[in-house]
Amino acid sequence: MTDTTPPAITDSHCHLDFPDFEGKLPDVIARAAEAGVIRMVTICTRLRNEPTVRAIAEAHAPVFYAAGTHPMSAAEEPLATVEELIALAQHPKMVGIGETGLDYHYTSESAEIQKTSLRVHIAAARETGLPLIIHARDADEDMARILTEEHCDGAYSCVMHCFSSSPALARAALDLGFYLSMSGITAFPKSADLRDIFAAAPLDRILVETDAPYLAPPPHRGKRNEPAFTAHTAARAAETFGIDYPTFAAQTQSNFDRLFTKAAQFEAAA
Template structure:
């Protein structure tokens, strides 16, 4: 008897260019396909590395990419310009702006520069109509303030990648029409408070991701993460929303298509 294919699902955020995966891309993507991961977005965190991230997307069906300057890297990288980011958007597999954001956990000393960089990325997201990909850690108040102020100045779409912040930032993001993305953190045993935040959100604003090679969900916690493991986080999400896995995978894939409209083959822009 032929085994049924697993339900299709999307890994909305991974880092295939990181050294952890050197020499393994074919096998890595094959394992993801076997698990039902039909599409993934690999994220460039330093613009000078964009060519190699683009090459990964160009070389594999179903692999798309985004690029920006990670907030923890702003001290070491040239400040991105709106023109730099807009120029990248011409590529058919370039589907998002970032990741960008604020991280005060280790790099609070560069807060001003991080905020400047974030505003540059927001303007690029506005002009390209591509979704902004936000990293936020220990910066909830500033993040909510900047996103709200900037949205009032001109709309843009956005996903709070690997969301693990507080309920107030979640509410602020959802009120702006943004999306929250579940990573392996949401599957950790001690993440009850985070799961409550996700459970209070509309299911049509939820994405799933690995952020691989980081944050592997159980039963792989402590090991290298990879796109195939998004199914384990999605299984937790399905239980959280009272759905079977197939339906949750379908709903989060629809959400991905709505936000990442270029990856969905849309000709216009976000709905």
């Protein structure tokens, strides 16, 4: 009898507290499990929403969470403090700091406060040992410079979430020992150049994600994304690396465990 169980994978970045999923989480998480998505990290983008995001992780065994101030919200929200982020990180299912970063595409006018917020989050990642989760858009030079400067001041771990920036930023991040995460964008037909960036990266530095409810991969493009669709992105990613899907899935699981050590340890202790 053939085993039809799908390979286990992790959606390393989604937003389950967004209105798109209200009242639907049990079904969303069940569909994820059917697709082999055995874990997901839901991301808090405004610290005032942390209790809601935390409650989702507490209520659903496969869900972990991260918390921070999204760069597009940096000018609207109170500036996070290192102490505040360290305190939140005491929760057993909070496994990352962010998302934070720089977005000059939509919010270039708040560049300076974004940089300040980013450095706060980096300091918290350094202090807690939790990985930093970076959003970068149209800010490659400042992003590479700040990440490198801060790393020289003290090492920390990091994932470039939904990476869709330049080869230069990819190389800068990889040179610091960071990880690149593949979203549904990498499965779009016109994303050949982006796939080439990933294909040139070490396989042991790759994660997969949905960024749900955004950026659904084919065949669901244009619809609401959800964690189950990580499987579509990962299947296309396996082709990019020229390996079979089970091998790629197993490698990304190992990568996730290495970066998100707190999540791996939580599961081992459960």
